Amino acid sequence: MDHPVFDHEGPWTESAFLALPRDGRVEVVDGTLLIGPGASEQRTRVVSRVRAAVRSALPEGLQVRGPVPLRLGTDCVLVPDLVVTAAPGDGEDVPEVSGDVLDAAAALMVIEVVGSDHGVTDRSFKPQLYARSGIPYSLVIDHDGPFAVADMIISGRYHEYARAGDGEQLRIEEPFVLELDLATVTRRGAEQSRADPPARATTDPERLAGRGA
Numbered sequence: 001m002d003h004p005v006f007d008h009e010g011p012w013t014e015s016a017f018l019a020l021p022r023d024g025r026v027e028v029v030d031g032t033l034l035i036g037p038g039a040s041e042q043r044t045r046v047v048s049r050v051r052a053a054v055r056s057a058l059p060e061g062l063q064v065r066g067p068v069p070l071r072l073g074t075d076c077v078l079v080p081d082l083v084v085t086a087a088p089g090d091g092e093d094v095p096e097v098s099g100d101v102l103d104a105a106a107a108l109m110v111i112e113v114v115g116s117d118h119g120v121t122d123r124s125f126k127p128q129l130y131a132r133s134g135i136p137y138s139l140v141i142d143h144d145g146p147f148a149v150a151d152m153i154i155s156g157r158y159h160e161y162a163r164a165g166d167g168e169q170l171r172i173e174e175p176f177v178l179e180l181d182l183a184t185v186t187r188r189g190a191e192q193s194r195a196d197p198p199a200r201a202t203t204d205p206e207r208l209a210g211r212g213a
Contacts, residue, residue, distance in 0.1 A: 004013060013075050018100055024178040027078045029129065037117045042188065046143040047081045047113045049185040054082065054111070057178045062108065069101045070110070072133040078126060082111035084137075084175075104130075108175055109137035116144040116147065129157045139173055146186040 011031030020026055027034045039047075046068075054064045066082040085106045110130050114122050127138050129178045131153055138158055148170045151158035164170035170180040 011075065014071065014077055014101070017075075017077055018069070028074050029078070030073075031075045036122065040115065040117070041046060042143055043113055043115055046141065046186055050111060050113060050141060050180070051082055053180055053185065054084065054178060057176060058084065059176055061087055062176065064111075065102070066111075070104060070107060071101045072104050073130050076129065078129060080110040080130075081113045083107050084109040084111070104133040104135055105121065107135045110135055111139045111141070113141050113143060115142065127158055131156065139172075141180075141182075141185070143186040146182045148180065148182060 007093045012028045012033045013031070014028070017026070017028040017033070021150050025036045025038055027036070051064055051066070054145055058064060062084055064082050067071060067079050068083055069077050069079050072078055083106075084104060085102070085108060112122060112126065112159065123140065127140065130138050131151075134153065134156075136153050139148065140151075145166065147165045147170070148163065149160055150162040150172050152161050152174065153159075161174070162170060162172045164180070167183060170178075170182065172178050
């Protein structure tokens with residue numbers, strides 16, 4: 001079968017990864033190519049709703065992006081659904097290389113939306129890589145549970161600091177205040193509810209400056 005994946009020889013490098021057609025399913029970890037499940041319509045809707053809620057909650061100086069390739073180390077690039085970073089124009093520019101890959105040092109929070117088709121790679125292994133790279137905060141939302149778990153890095157490992165289950169609201173206060181009603185963001189159907197709860201935000205300048213370490 002003639003396909004760039006099958007024709008490739010040796011470990012995958014970042015440059016070889018970037019040469020592939022990318023739709024958010026393909027990632028590379030220490031030279032090994034990972035191919036995840038395609039995005040369902042439900043997951044796409046949930047990512048869009050979470051993006052809108054986070055964007056409305058972010059204080060000045062922060063922005064949400066994604067999906068975007070995120071460099072976690074040598075020949076290690078993952079593609080989280082959303083990444084919260086400093087907004088360009090306020091102080092230092094967001095570290096990027098050729099506009100194609102965002103460096104982990106620029107990420108304040110990574111947000112992943114998963115479902116029943118996602119296994120241990122997305123739920124456990126990838127968060128370990130984010131923690132290994134020193135990204136201060138992680139948020140995982142399961143649209144089939146539904147449930148959401150927010151972690152913060154302490155001594156190089158993620159520790160849960162907020163959780164919500166079916167019918168509950170997730171509230172975090174670091175690194176900005178965000179309230180997510182899981183029933184709203186994970187509901188089935190394409191129409192956007194006019195009753196989406198407002199999201200509010202504050203930020204801790206010391207924590208942003210220190211990246212939550």
